[in-house]
Amino acid sequence: MKQILVPTDFSTCANNAIDFAVRSAKLFPVGITLLHIFEQKGSVYSDYMGVNKEFNQALLNDARNKLAELKKAIEETEEVTVNTHVAVTSVVDAVLQATEELNIDLVVMGTLGAGAIKEKLWGSKTAALIGKTKVPVMVIPFFYTWKKPENILLSTNHFETEPAILDFLFEMADLYMAQVHVAVMTDEDDDKAAIFLEHTRKTPQYEKMLKAQYKEETLTATHLYGKEFEETLQKHIDDREIDILAMVTYQRGFGDRIFNPSKTKRMSYHTKIPLLVIPGKQENIF
Template sequence: MKKVLVPTDFSACATNAVEFALQSAKKIPMDITLLHAFELTGSVYTDYMGVNKEFNQLQLDEIRKQMHALAAVIEKDHGLVVKTKVITEALPKAILQATEAEKFDLIMMGTVGAGQSRNRFLSTKTGAEIGKTDTPVFVIPMDYKWQEPSTILFATNHFEEDPAILDPIFELAGLFPAKVQVAIFTDEENDTPYTFLDHTLTLPHYEEKLKKRYPESSISTIQLYGKDFSETLQRHIDEHDVDILVMVTYHKSLWDRFFHPSMTKQMSYHTKIPLLALPSQQAEWRQ
C-alpha cells in the first residue's frame, strides 16, 4: 500500500473514497495519486472541422484546475501532499494506463453500495475494474465513514495457501493492528454433503497452519453456509462488526464468467463495508 491510485470524478461517491485514502494515509505511510479520467467528445468529422477541439481543451484545462485545487485543499486541511493525474481516456483505459506506467500497489475506488439500487450503474464502474487488473482494488461504499479497523474478514470457498494472497492480508492487519477471521463458505444448494464435511474437518488444520505461518497475528476461522453467498456473508458481517472484507478474484474463461459470475464482483455491489479484492494468477471460477 505504498503507492495508491484513487480515481475521482468529484462525485460524493468518489469523494468518500478519497477521504478514506486520506484517513488511511495518516495511519499508514502511503503516496496517493488522484486520477481523473476525461473522455474526449466528438467525431472524426467534428474533430476535422475543429468544432470540438477548443471545447475539449477548455474542459480539460478546467478539470486540471479542479484537481490542483483539490490537492491544495487536501494539503491545507490534512497536511498531506497528493499527486494529481488527468488522462484523456475512458475510466477503464485510464486506470490501466496509470497502473502500467507507475506500478501502483492499490486502486481505491468509491461505490454506491447496498440499498442504492437506483444508482447501481455508478457501482458498475467500480465493479467492472475488479478482475481486469493485476492491481488489488479497494472498494469503498459511499455511506461508509473511515474508522481504524479492528476486524478483517477473509471470505473464500476453499483453503487458500498462496503467499501472494495471504501475505497482504496479514500485513494489512499488522499495520493497524486488527484481528483476522477466515470464513470458508459452503453453498447449501450447489455443494454436496461431502463438501460440507470436508470443510468441517479441514478447517481446524487450516487455522493451525495459518497461525504457524503468521504467529504475530490474531487468527480465527469459521465455516459459513447458506443458499445465497452475498446475504450469508453480509449477515455475518453485521453480526460480528467486521470492518474490512477481503476476497480473491480469479482469471476465468468467457464460459465460466457467463455461468459462474464473480462472487467478489457481486459483493462489490452489495457490501456495506470496504472490500479489498485481491487478484490471483490461478485459474478458478469460484470467486
C-alpha cells in the same frame, strides 16, 4: 504498501474513496495519487470538423484545475502529500496503465450509490475493474462512514496459500493494527455434499496453518454455509463487527468452486463496508 491510487470524477461517490485513502495515510506512511480520467465527448466526424475539440479542451482544463484545488485542500488541511495524474482514455485502461507506470500497490475507488445517475455510472465503472487489475482494489461503499479498521474478514472457498495474496492481506492488517478472520464459504444450492464435508474438515487445518505462518494467535477461521451467498456473509459480518471484507478473484474457467469476478462484483454493490478485492492465481490451493 507505498502508493495508493484514487481515481476520481469529483463526485460524492469518488470523494468517499479519497477520504478513506487520506485517513489511511494519516495512520501509516503511504503516498496518494489522485487520478482523473477524461473520456472525450463526440465522434470521429465531429472531431475532424473541429466541433468538439475546443469543448473537450475546456473540460480537460477545468478537470485539471479541480484536481489541483483538491490536492491543495488535502495537503493544507490533512498534511498528507498528494500527487495528481490525468489520463485521456477509458476508466479501466487508465487505471491499468497508472498502476504499472506509477508503481501502485492499491487502488481505492468508490462504488455504486442510490443517488444521481452520475454516481451510478461511476459505481458501475468501479465494478468493471474487478478481476482486471494486477493490484488489489479497495471498494468504498457510497454511504460508508470512516472507521479505523479493527477486524478484517477474508471470505474464500479456495483455502488460499498464495504468498502474493496472504502477505498483502496480513501486511494491511498490521498497518491498521487489525485482527484477521477467515470465512470458508459453502453454497447449499451449488455445492455438493462432498464439498461441504471437505470444507468442514479443512477449515480447522487452514486456521492452524495461517496462525503458524503469520504468527496470528487470535486469528479465527469459520465454515459458513447457506443458500444465499450475500445474506449469509453479511450476517457473519454484522455478528463479528467486521470493518473490511476481503475477497480473492479468479478468472472464469478455473472451476465453479473458485470465486470469480462476477460474485465479487455482486458484493461490491451490496456490501456496507469496504471490500478489498485481491487478484489471485490458480495454483497453490491448500
